[in-house]
Amino acid sequence: MESFPGAQEDPFHGxxxxxxxxxGYIRFVSSPAEKKASSEAELIDSPWLQRLRSIFQLQSARLVFPSAEHSRFVHSLGAMHIAGRFALHLYPSFSRSYPGTLSPALFEELLRVSALLHDIGHGPFCHFFDEHVLFPKFGLSHERMGQILIRGPLREIIERVDRSPSGVFEPGERLSADWVAYLIGKGSGPNPVPQDMPQLAALKPLFSGLFTVDNLDYVLRDSYMCGVAIGPVDLERLLYYTHVREGKLALHRSGLGAFEVFVTARAFMYRQIYFHRTTRMFDMSLRDLLGETMDVWGLGNPGENLASYLELTDQSLLETVRRWADSSDKRKVALGEGWRRFLDRKKEWRLVFEKEDVQTTVYGSPEKIGQDLETILGIHGEESPFRVDVAYRDNRPENPWKMGDRQIWIYEPLTGSLVSDPLAEMLERLPVRQLAVRVFAKPDHKDFGAIETVRQFFSRET
Incomplete structure (x- = not known):
C-alpha cells in the first residue's frame, strides 16, 4: 500500500x-485520530452517501447490459481511491510549487473527500434527471446540489475529519467544506476559487478536466460491469507523469500516449454503451415519463427541500410508480402503466434508420440536423409516429487551445517549459467526436416513404 514516509507508527490503526x-482493495479511514473527530467512515455511513446505493450508475443502459447493476455509491468509492493515489503522487511537486500550504495528510484527504462527494447531489436516473428535471424546473445541477449538501448537512462531518489513510493532520489544520465544494463544482455558474486557498485552482483539472478521478473510475467500472472490452487504460503511466509544475497541473510529454489511449477508450464507451441504439430508445421512453412524473410527485425545489430529496432515489421512485397503475387518479394510472412498460422492457419504438459518424461539416450542427429531420418527417409534437434521436458527444473541450480551469499543461523536457500545443494538436487530430443519428417509429407504423427521404438527405456528396 502507498503511504507518505513516516506517516504513523502503526499503519493498520484506524x-x-x-x-x-x-x-482490488480500497483503503479508507474507519476511525479518527481523536475521539471527537470524524472519519471517512462517518461520511460513507451518512444518509447522503448511503442514499447513493439506491441510485444506479447507468440510467437506461442497465436495461441493455444485464450486469450493469452498479450504483453511484461504488463509483464514488472508486473515485475516492483514485484521488488518493493522485494525492500521494502529486504532493511532492505540489509542495514545491506551494511550500507550507497543506500537510501531506490534509492534501490527501482533501482530494479523497472531494472525490467521495463529487456525485452526492445526483437524483434518480442521474444525468437524465439533471437534463429533464433539475435544470429546466429549478435551474440546478447535481454538482450545485452537491455543493449545497457539502456546505449544509455534511459540513460538520467534513470539518471534523482529522486524518487521511496516511497520517494525521498537523496541529491547527482543518479540512474546509468550502474547498471541497469548489473542487466538485462544474458548469457555467459562479464557482470562485476559495480566497483562503487559491492554490486549489491547480487541482481543479483533476475534477473537471480531460482525465479526472471521476472519469478514470467510470470508464474502468462501466466497461467492466457492462462486459464491454475497451482495451488498456494505462492509469499507472498517467499517474506517473502527472505532476504540479510552476503552480499548474501538468503532464510530462512522455505521458501523452497514455492520455491519447484513455480519451479514445472513453469515446469508445459512448459508442458502445451510452449511445447504444437500444439504450437511446429506452432513453426516449424515460424522457416521456420522468418530467411529468415529477410534476405529479409534487417535487419542490430540491435545494430548499433537502429532506424530501434525501428520500428520492431510483428505488423509491420506481417502487412508487409501480403502484400508480392501480390508482384511482387517471393521470397516475397512465404514468404507472408507462413505467411498467419501461421496467418490463416493452419497446415503444423501433429503429427504422441509423447513421453513425455523421459529419457536421456537411450536414450542420447536431441541433440543425435534428430540426431538418423533424421537418422532413413532419414531426409536430409528441403524437408523431416518428422520433428523431441525435446522440452527440465531443470528448474534447470546445477550444483545445484554451481550456480555462480545465487546462492541463504539457511539460516539454527538451525546452524545460510548460506548453499547451502538443495536447491541443493531439486532441484536434483524434476522431473522438460521437454523432449518431437515428429515426425511430411506432411499432405498427408503415410509412417508409418518409424514411427514404431521410436516406436521400444523408446522400449528399462531401
Whole structure:
C-alpha cells in the first residue's frame, strides 16, 4: 500500500479495506485520530452517501447490459481511491510549487473527500434527471446540489475529519467544506476559487478536466460491469507523469500516449454503451415519463427541500410508480402503466434508420440536423409516429487551445517549459467526436416513404 514516509507508527490503526472488483482493495479511514473527530467512515455511513446505493450508475443502459447493476455509491468509492493515489503522487511537486500550504495528510484527504462527494447531489436516473428535471424546473445541477449538501448537512462531518489513510493532520489544520465544494463544482455558474486557498485552482483539472478521478473510475467500472472490452487504460503511466509544475497541473510529454489511449477508450464507451441504439430508445421512453412524473410527485425545489430529496432515489421512485397503475387518479394510472412498460422492457419504438459518424461539416450542427429531420418527417409534437434521436458527444473541450480551469499543461523536457500545443494538436487530430443519428417509429407504423427521404438527405456528396 502507498503511504507518505513516516506517516504513523502503526499503519493498520484506524484503516480498513473495501474489496472492489476494479481496484482490488480500497483503503479508507474507519476511525479518527481523536475521539471527537470524524472519519471517512462517518461520511460513507451518512444518509447522503448511503442514499447513493439506491441510485444506479447507468440510467437506461442497465436495461441493455444485464450486469450493469452498479450504483453511484461504488463509483464514488472508486473515485475516492483514485484521488488518493493522485494525492500521494502529486504532493511532492505540489509542495514545491506551494511550500507550507497543506500537510501531506490534509492534501490527501482533501482530494479523497472531494472525490467521495463529487456525485452526492445526483437524483434518480442521474444525468437524465439533471437534463429533464433539475435544470429546466429549478435551474440546478447535481454538482450545485452537491455543493449545497457539502456546505449544509455534511459540513460538520467534513470539518471534523482529522486524518487521511496516511497520517494525521498537523496541529491547527482543518479540512474546509468550502474547498471541497469548489473542487466538485462544474458548469457555467459562479464557482470562485476559495480566497483562503487559491492554490486549489491547480487541482481543479483533476475534477473537471480531460482525465479526472471521476472519469478514470467510470470508464474502468462501466466497461467492466457492462462486459464491454475497451482495451488498456494505462492509469499507472498517467499517474506517473502527472505532476504540479510552476503552480499548474501538468503532464510530462512522455505521458501523452497514455492520455491519447484513455480519451479514445472513453469515446469508445459512448459508442458502445451510452449511445447504444437500444439504450437511446429506452432513453426516449424515460424522457416521456420522468418530467411529468415529477410534476405529479409534487417535487419542490430540491435545494430548499433537502429532506424530501434525501428520500428520492431510483428505488423509491420506481417502487412508487409501480403502484400508480392501480390508482384511482387517471393521470397516475397512465404514468404507472408507462413505467411498467419501461421496467418490463416493452419497446415503444423501433429503429427504422441509423447513421453513425455523421459529419457536421456537411450536414450542420447536431441541433440543425435534428430540426431538418423533424421537418422532413413532419414531426409536430409528441403524437408523431416518428422520433428523431441525435446522440452527440465531443470528448474534447470546445477550444483545445484554451481550456480555462480545465487546462492541463504539457511539460516539454527538451525546452524545460510548460506548453499547451502538443495536447491541443493531439486532441484536434483524434476522431473522438460521437454523432449518431437515428429515426425511430411506432411499432405498427408503415410509412417508409418518409424514411427514404431521410436516406436521400444523408446522400449528399462531401
Amino acid at each position: 484503516i480498513s479495506l473495501f474489496s472492489d472488483p476494479v481496484h
